[in-house]
Amino acid sequence: MNFKITNRKKKIIKRFYKIVLVLIGIVLVIFNDTFGKLEGFVEFIALYFIIIFITISHWLFKQIKSIIKLKNEKAKTELLHLKSQVNPHFFFNTLNNLYGLVGSDTKKAQELILKLSDMMRYSIYEGEKEVVTLKAEVDYLNNYIGLHKMRYHKQIDVKFEAEIEDDYKVMPLLFIILLENAFKHGIENLSKDAYVYITIKAKDNKVFFEIENNFDQTLPKEDKGIGLKNLKRRLELVYPKKHTLSFSATENVYKAKLTLQL
Template sequence: MILNRNRKKWVPIILIAVVLALVPILITVFDLITTDEDSVIFLEGYPSSIVVLILLYYLVIIILGLLWFIKQVISFFSLKNEKATSELLHLKSQVNPHFFFNTLNNLYGLVGTDTKKAQALILKLSDMMRYSIYEGEKEMVTLKAEVDYLHNYIELHKMRYHKKIDIKFESEIEDDYKVMPLLFIILLENAFKHGVENLSKGAYVYLSIKAKDNKVLFETENNFDPTLPKEDKGIGLKNLKRRLELVYPKKHSLSFAVNENVYKSKLTLQL
């Protein structure tokens, strides 16, 4: 329906453009018919005032044509930006849903056995959900806020598990740059989901984030059980790659490395 309406709207404009384009041809044909010459020069023999008026007329037509063309270009890029923004919002809404579901399942089991721990878990989960909903909708957030969110995620996992996990998080932030929210959490989440959750002992997760010289470097390292079948990474990494393409085109790099039972990821942002 919208396409048909747009076509109907352009019909009169196209007809007017065709008529205007035929004006010089009609004038030339008229000159040929009313004179005995085999050929004529456009506007030859006309009073200078008429020549000036006709030339001004074409100048106005050219200006209007240029303005119309510029308007179409602006509309095209505006539509493209709106589409990208809409896609970005959709991608953001997909971040972390299964993590929250798993935590809620843990809460269900804790409510009847350890009320205090369940309460602490609810408060921590509430802080994380608040950040995901309100800060996650923003175009940019401070790097410090993102790092705090990662720390909350780690603390929440420590409360969830009943096993010892070796977790190290090194942070060297010389400049508190602004970055797109909920980027690093996907890589951290994968480290827990595909590593820690499948190991009964000896699990570790090492993280590092550095920010200086308009560049942010985030690295993760975790061990996993190589005897288990490889799991599908799901929408998480696809989501991350697409968001990086939309917001940091040609200004990012994302790489992964697997060596026996160790998995590493590296994300670099050029700001």
């Protein structure tokens, strides 16, 4: 996380310099009045000034360290809160589908429960970690896709291409919001020819994620809600100046691209 000089820090630094200047002035006055009268006075003043300087520097260091610690704790708390907002509406919708399947298709309902439990386990336990393997994130996304395929009573075209050269680690629950949006604002509203194409590549300490979906352009534009705001804020906190996130829409095709520098 970036360290920025806030107004509070500026005030502390200014106060420090004022104290040092005052001390220098006092030392100069005493030195001017006393020079030559006391043997070893110059050495005494030099030692005294060094001690004072070290004391004040130590105090200033502790103050800045305390501010940085407070800022980091606040950022971590905010990050945990943002993570807790991921996926609640998805689980709610899946449970509704599950309720309808229990009476009509018991076997399918059982499969849905197993996939849902795997996803919930990942969200709860892995989602609390600072980083997870990229391969684990890919498995999580595949589970999400599998659940949706089981839910729908229509044909959908989903392609997921993953090329990961090394065992890279990333912030958990990072790509799911973009995938959710592709299903929610695209496939959910299309009766036929619905598709989602996902690509994730990782090499040379970079991760590239792209997702494309079609949508019904006759429908009014929907507000993307807190999902994208959540994602943008988490990226700012964990990957400051080390990520790019862009969106584009042409006719009935929507694309989202995310690049990370690890």
